[in-house]
Amino acid sequence: MDVVAQLQTLKDKYKSTEVEKAIPVDFDLRNLVAFxxxxxxxxxxxxxxxxxxxxxxxxxxxxxxxQIFGLPTExxxxxxxxxxxxxxxxxPRAKPIPKEKALTRxxxxxxxxxxxxxxxxxxxxxxxxxxxKPRWGYKGANQTTDDWLLEVPDNADPMEDQYEKRRExxxxxxEKNKKQQRRNAEEASATAAGRNPREARKAEIQxxxxxxxxxxxxxxxxxxxxxxxxxxxxxxGKRKFEPATxxxxxxxxxxxxxxxxxxxxxxxxxxxxxxxxxxxxxxGGLRNVDMEEGKKKKRRTK
Amino acid sequence: xxxxxxxxxxxxxxxxxxxxxxxxxxxKPAVFIKGTTTSQLVMSVLKxxxxxxxxxxxxxxxxxxxxxxDDPRPLEFFSQKNDAALFVIASHSKKRPHNLVFARTFDxxxxxMVEVGVEKGVPMEMFKTxxxxxxxxxxxxxxxxxxxxxxxxxxxxxxxxxxxxxxxSNDMVNLAGVEHLICITAESAQKVYLRTYxxxxxxxxxxxxxxxxxxxxxxxxxxxxxxxTADTDLWKAATRVxxxxxxxxxxxxxxxxxxxxxxxIHMHKQDLGKLQTRKMKGLKRGPAxxxxxxxxxxxxxxxxxx
Numbered sequence: 001m002d003v004v005a006q007l008q009t010l011k012d013k014y015k016s017t018e019v020e021k022a023i024p025v026d027f028d029l030r031n032l033v034a035f036x037x038x039x040x041x042x043x044x045x046x047x048x049x050x051x052x053x054x055x056x057x058x059x060x061x062x063x064x065x066x067q068i069f070g071l072p073t074e075x076x077x078x079x080x081x082x083x084x085x086x087x088x089x090x091x092p093r094a095k096p097i098p099k100e101k102a103l104t105r106x107x108x109x110x111x112x113x114x115x116x117x118x119x120x121x122x123x124x125x126x127x128x129x130x131x132x133k134p135r136w137g138y139k140g141a142n143q144t145t146d147d148w149l150l151e152v153p154d155n156a157d158p159m160e161d162q163y164e165k166r167r168e169x170x171x172x173x174x175e176k177n178k179k180q181q182r183r184n185a186e187e188a189s190a191t192a193a194g195r196n197p198r199e200a201r202k203a204e205i206q207x208x209x210x211x212x213x214x215x216x217x218x219x220x221x222x223x224x225x226x227x228x229x230x231x232x233x234x235x236x237g238k239r240k241f242e243p244a245t246x247x248x249x250x251x252x253x254x255x256x257x258x259x260x261x262x263x264x265x266x267x268x269x270x271x272x273x274x275x276x277x278x279x280x281x282x283x284g285g286l287r288n289v290d291m292e293e294g295k296k297k298k299r300r301t302k
Numbered sequence: 303x304x305x306x307x308x309x310x311x312x313x314x315x316x317x318x319x320x321x322x323x324x325x326x327x328x329x330k331p332a333v334f335i336k337g338t339t340t341s342q343l344v345m346s347v348l349k350x351x352x353x354x355x356x357x358x359x360x361x362x363x364x365x366x367x368x369x370x371x372d373d374p375r376p377l378e379f380f381s382q383k384n385d386a387a388l389f390v391i392a393s394h395s396k397k398r399p400h401n402l403v404f405a406r407t408f409d410x411x412x413x414x415m416v417e418v419g420v421e422k423g424v425p426m427e428m429f430k431t432x433x434x435x436x437x438x439x440x441x442x443x444x445x446x447x448x449x450x451x452x453x454x455x456x457x458x459x460x461x462x463x464x465x466x467x468x469x470x471s472n473d474m475v476n477l478a479g480v481e482h483l484i485c486i487t488a489e490s491a492q493k494v495y496l497r498t499y500x501x502x503x504x505x506x507x508x509x510x511x512x513x514x515x516x517x518x519x520x521x522x523x524x525x526x527x528x529x530x531t532a533d534t535d536l537w538k539a540a541t542r543v544x545x546x547x548x549x550x551x552x553x554x555x556x557x558x559x560x561x562x563x564x565x566x567i568h569m570h571k572q573d574l575g576k577l578q579t580r581k582m583k584g585l586k587r588g589p590a591x592x593x594x595x596x597x598x599x600x601x602x603x604x605x606x607x608x
Contacts, residue, residue: 014507031467032475036445040489053497054515057485060443061501062513069477069510081474091464092532092540094330094387095323096409278373285533 017066019059027067030087034064102188105180144170321385325544329469330387333380334361335368337393337401344400346425348392350520353426354484354498355465356436360384369393370405371528374412381407388465389415398527404461408540416457417527418494426498426519433518434482434500439468441480441501446488454529455488462486482518494524 026035036056044052071082103111110116123132124141133141150162190200209229213220309315334352336345352361368376368391377389389405398419405415426433434440442463449455466484480501487495500518503511532540554566 010507014505015512017506017508017510017512030470030473031442031463032439033442033444033463033467035449036443037447037449038445039447040445040487042489045489049495050517050521053485053487053495054499054517056445056487057443057483057497057499058513058515060445060485061441061483061499061515064441064443065480065501065503065513066510068475068480073477074474079476079478081476084473084475087470089463090541091460091467092406092408092413092537093542094327094408096539097542097544098323098325274373277375281374282372284530 017062019062019066021059021063025060025063027064028087028089029067029071030084031089031091032064032068032084033089034060034067036060036063102184102191104184105187325546326471328471329358329467330464331385332359332388332390332465333384333386334359335380335389335391336362336365337369337391338365338367339394340365340392341394341400343423344392344394344402344420347400347402347420347423347520347522348390350426351390353436354440354520358469360386370403370412370415371417371530377405377412378407378410382410388461401527402524404458404465406461406464408536411536412530413536413540414457414461414530414532416454416461416529418458418524419527421523421525423522424519429517429519431516431518432500438479438481439475440466440498441483442466443483443485444488445485448488448491452491452526453531454526455491455494457529457531458494458526459486483515492526494526495522496524497521 021036021038023038026037027033028035036059040056041052068082068084071084074081074083120135122135124135125131126133126141133139136142139146144166150166152158152160152162156162186201187197190197193200209226213223216223307318309318332352332355334348334355336348340348349361352359366376366380368380370377370389370391377391380389381387387407389403389407391403391405393401393403395401398417400420400423401417402420403415403417406413444459444463449459462484480503483499483501485497485499487497489495498518498520499515502514502516504514506512554568556564556566558564
């Protein structure tokens with residue numbers, strides 16, 4: 001028997017996997033989706049919707065399966081996996097793209113110098129104990145105050161407490177590290193706001209000086225002078241006093257102004273936020289709202 | 303809006319870190335909300351849509367006053383609270399019977415939404431057939447020529463695709479896991495049919511399997527109601543592609559019409575002075591000659607520098 005004929009009989013034994021469509025179907029295999037843009041047969045859909053829709057779905061599924069099973073595969077323990085191509089449909093993200101983290105001073109320095117991070121082991125061998133200890137942290141190898149005996153150096157004061165000294169040194173190191181962290185955070189926030197971190201720091205200090213100068217009764221007149229302090233302008237608000245005797249109507253007006261402000265808010269405008277949001281939203285967002293609308297009405301009533 | 307809180311514990315820190323934006327995103331979680339009044343029909347459809355979306359889904363047991371076309375703030379609150387980006391809200395009123403709202407958020411802000419009415423619905427439990435396992439990605443088919451004709455259908459297509467496409471961060475799909483199909487057919491700009499089937503792969507005599515379907519449910523006929531398309535700026539921000547995921551530009555490599563790779567290599571000018579010619583015994587240099595040669599070379603270099 002001819003091989004071609006043999007194959008044909010084998011094929012005829014089963015139903016075909018081929019589907020004919022007037023307009024070729026689009027696929028986005030990463031999303032496992034097929035877009036069949038062929039027009040729907042309205043008469044068939046009305047007369048027997050279930051069979052028509054099932055047939056339509058079968059054809060679409062067959063085409064999609066043909067595509068997926070035609071992709072390159074990889075075999076793993078869990079089964080055979082098809083490797084999907086990149087997506088072609090544009091779908092919005094759930095959250096914005098993550099912002100790049102600002103580099104710390106050390107990271108910046110390491111980058112310019114080309115210093116790369118090296119992987120160090122978490123545990124280090126402690127010869128004194130004869131066992132492995134964590135490099136840092138609880139019961140770590142760097143916990144120097146845990147030693148039961150400390151040697152007093154030759155040139156040191158014999159009465160000095162070496163344990164106390166180490167504790168103080170560690171405290172200082174921690175403080176220094178915290179300070180650097182704070183500085184890095186401040187610099188990062190200044191750069192994120194588009195300002196020069198040095199200038200931002202300068203402005204901050206100047207502001208603090210002005211504040212502290214103004215906080216004494218003499219407005220800093222008898223304080224010790226800082227270097228270049230005369231370049232810093234200290235603003236001093238002048239107090240204004242109303243005359244003791246005024247017209248009763250002026251006094252009344254002022255009182256009424258305060259009362260109105262308390263009762264109705266600034267300038268007598270009352271904004272019902274819930275109502276405003278609703279109105280804007282029902283029109284389909286801010287872009288569809290006529291901002292002049294309210295103003296015109298007001299003029300007409302006048 | 304919720305306060306932005308600072309974590310005090312390590313577990314809290316991890317939880318907040320998990321919520322941070324990612325370059326490659328996982329499947330968007332969806333929240334299925336019961337409105338203040340609902341009908342049996344719309345609730346059965348909501349529950350079935352929820353079971354199709356599981357495990358990346360939450361179904362709220364209590365009723366909530368959420369009317370996103372009037373006020374998006376409750377939705378945005380739920381978005382932040384549940385770290386979810388997709389919403390389906392079921393409601394039923396005289397004016398809009400058996401109502402479903404499909405909504406989507408970006409950065410906890412409402413992006414777009416579309417409202418549909420359920421005209422006919424057969425719940426999943428009415429079909430006495432085997433159901434697909436939880437967590438498998440469905441195949442999706444959008445058929446009909448009306449899909450790109452209106453904003454309403456475009457939005458609905460995008461949201462449904464977003465909801466049921468599953469985790470696309472993984473580029474591998476288990477061929478044995480191809481279990482079910484969601485087919486959504488747009489008859490006209492107003493009417494949409496949603497049908498769900500389980501897939502059976504049969505022998506076909508070729509390498510590709512023959513697909514047979516069995517209806518699994520839910521099956522519902524939907525009519526399009528209100529729609530709110532995405533704000534242009536917000537959409538633009540939402541569809542930005544991270545730098546890491548953009549295809550890298552290949553320098554000096556082209557492909558001709560036949561698909562052959564053509565490379566362009568830039569090289570230094572060849573030094574013909576050092577060209578190896580045919581070696582002959584008579585031309586071989588002795589040790590004395592070598593020294594002279596070195597001197598000469600030094601001189602020539604100097605000359606070149608001048």
